[in-house]
Amino acid sequence: MNQGRLILVDDDADLRASTAQALELAGFEVIALDQPEDVAALVSFGFQGIVISDIRMPRMDGISLMGLVHRIDREIPVILITGHGDVQLAVRSMREGAHDFVEKPFSGSQLAETVARALDYRRLVLENRVLRAAAGQADDLEHRLVGRSSAMIDLRRRLRTIGPSETDVLITGETGTGKEVVARALHDLSARGKRPFITLDCAALPETQIESELFGHEAGAFPGALRARYGKFEHARGGTILLDDIGSMPMGLQGKLLRVIQERTITPLGSNEVRPLDLRFIATSRTPLEDEVAAGRFRADLFYRLNVVHLAIPTLSVRREDIPILFARLLAEAPPRHRVDPAPPPPALLGEIMARDWPGNVRELRNAADRFALGIGLDPPPDPRNDPADPDTQAGKLGEKLAERVAAFERTEIVRALIAHGGSLKPVYETLGLSRKTLYEKMQKHGIDKAHYADG
Numbered sequence: 001m002n003q004g005r006l007i008l009v010d011d012d013a014d015l016r017a018s019t020a021q022a023l024e025l026a027g028f029e030v031i032a033l034d035q036p037e038d039v040a041a042l043v044s045f046g047f048q049g050i051v052i053s054d055i056r057m058p059r060m061d062g063i064s065l066m067g068l069v070h071r072i073d074r075e076i077p078v079i080l081i082t083g084h085g086d087v088q089l090a091v092r093s094m095r096e097g098a099h100d101f102v103e104k105p106f107s108g109s110q111l112a113e114t115v116a117r118a119l120d121y122r123r124l125v126l127e128n129r130v131l132r133a134a135a136g137q138a139d140d141l142e143h144r145l146v147g148r149s150s151a152m153i154d155l156r157r158r159l160r161t162i163g164p165s166e167t168d169v170l171i172t173g174e175t176g177t178g179k180e181v182v183a184r185a186l187h188d189l190s191a192r193g194k195r196p197f198i199t200l201d202c203a204a205l206p207e208t209q210i211e212s213e214l215f216g217h218e219a220g221a222f223p224g225a226l227r228a229r230y231g232k233f234e235h236a237r238g239g240t241i242l243l244d245d246i247g248s249m250p251m252g253l254q255g256k257l258l259r260v261i262q263e264r265t266i267t268p269l270g271s272n273e274v275r276p277l278d279l280r281f282i283a284t285s286r287t288p289l290e291d292e293v294a295a296g297r298f299r300a301d302l303f304y305r306l307n308v309v310h311l312a313i314p315t316l317s318v319r320r321e322d323i324p325i326l327f328a329r330l331l332a333e334a335p336p337r338h339r340v341d342p343a344p345p346p347p348a349l350l351g352e353i354m355a356r357d358w359p360g361n362v363r364e365l366r367n368a369a370d371r372f373a374l375g376i377g378l379d380p381p382p383d384p385r386n387d388p389a390d391p392d393t394q395a396g397k398l399g400e401k402l403a404e405r406v407a408a409f410e411r412t413e414i415v416r417a418l419i420a421h422g423g424s425l426k427p428v429y430e431t432l433g434l435s436r437k438t439l440y441e442k443m444q445k446h447g448i449d450k451a452h453y454a455d456g
Contacts, residue, residue: 005049006115007039008032009065011057022108028115036060041196043072044188045140048126050077050118055089063093070097075125077118096336144185146329147322150447151314162309163189168261168281170306172288173313176363179284180244182313187240192280195239198232203248210253212269221270233266233277243283247292258302316358316365321415323365324350330366334373343373347420354416411446423450
């Protein structure tokens with residue numbers, strides 16, 4: 001029997017059934033889906049399998065699905081099924097990251113051979129990651145959460161500790177800091193990593209159908225409920241539920257969610273049957289939930305139930321030394337998406353982006369990397385004279401102590417020089433016009449470790 005899990009996506013029910021049957025007869029475990037959007041809940045950074053998709057589907061085409069999968073892990077093989085007239089499209093998709101493609105009509109043995117090669121590749125990828133980690137090289141978490149700052153090192157350390165546990169987690173952080181990336185990492189590090197990861201956007205739940213969407217319903221539970229339906233909680237059984245932007249959940253639903261989290265059971269609409277749930281809950285919030293509780297917009301008991309472990313994601317402003325490394329990574333990822341040639345960033349550009357503020361955090365930095373890759377260049381920095389910021393915030397900036405501003409500038413300049421010279425101290429103190437002893441003292445004062453900036 002061949003080992004490996006296949007996710008097969010095709011909107012054609014007959015072709016989906018016949019393809020799944022051929023693959024199962026060849027010894028593969030197959031999950032057949034008709035909705036491409038469902039794939040994201042089933043794959044992870046450590047997914048031990050591959051994805052096979054028809055290239056032409058009405059809701060999401062195969063190339064878009066490949067992009068969705070590769071945002072989770074670029075090394076998950078995606079095999080595309082093409083029609084006779086789609087060969088050029090398939091060839092283009094290979095340049096964009098598809099592992100292989102098969103053209104209709106194809107035989108079961110032909111597809112099985114292609115799948116076996118892709119699974120061998122995936123196994124090799126996962127084995128190499130384990131070996132790299134054992135050899136002391138950067139592990140998966142360092143590739144997903146880039147940064148050498150003390151804030152990011154501490155975050156990764158906490159994730160490695162908390163991830164394998166069963167505890168519920170509250171993640172807070174400004175827009176664009178990577179809260180969902182952290183949530184997925186927690187899921188993948190746990191024993192639930194091979195089970196579904198379901199995201200609920202609490203700000204986008206339809207108020208008239210919230211309970212049905214979450215808890216499911218029986219046939220006839222309300223007008224239009226012709227068939228029984230599982231809710232999101234049951235779809236995620238054995239896995240993880242991400243409650244994204246939990247602070248925006250309507251107050252009326254918060255009490256029902258509290259009972260679900262406390263009792264780990266649900267009762268579908270129109271049913272008296274209490275169903276047990278085997279789930280881990282992770283919640284995210286852009287704002288401190290303590291403030292929402294104080295304002296009466298969030299239940300205190302739900303807050304304390306979710307806040308078993310709290311992870312605060314640092315902004316780019318507090319890990320400024322990570323910005324050049326992160327920008328270089330984002331810039332390297334941009335060319336395949338936009339079908340352009342790679343363009344390495346000049347040192348002057350890295351200095352410029354490090355000196356800027358990025359209120360949109362990693363998301364804003366990614367947009368800047370995309371613009372540079374497309375040859376547009378960075379947007380000009382905002383003019384402080386036209387800054388429409390809150391007057392209280394501006395007053396706080398003006399009131400900042402001069403010594404603090406000088407210290408922040410000094411630290412930034414030292415880190416920038418260390419990055420430029422790959423952590424080698426001699427060119428750093430010569431460039432900055434310092435003695436070796438003075439540089440050491442300043443690095444100790446600012447908590448700078450040169451090992452974090454060494455090449456390789």
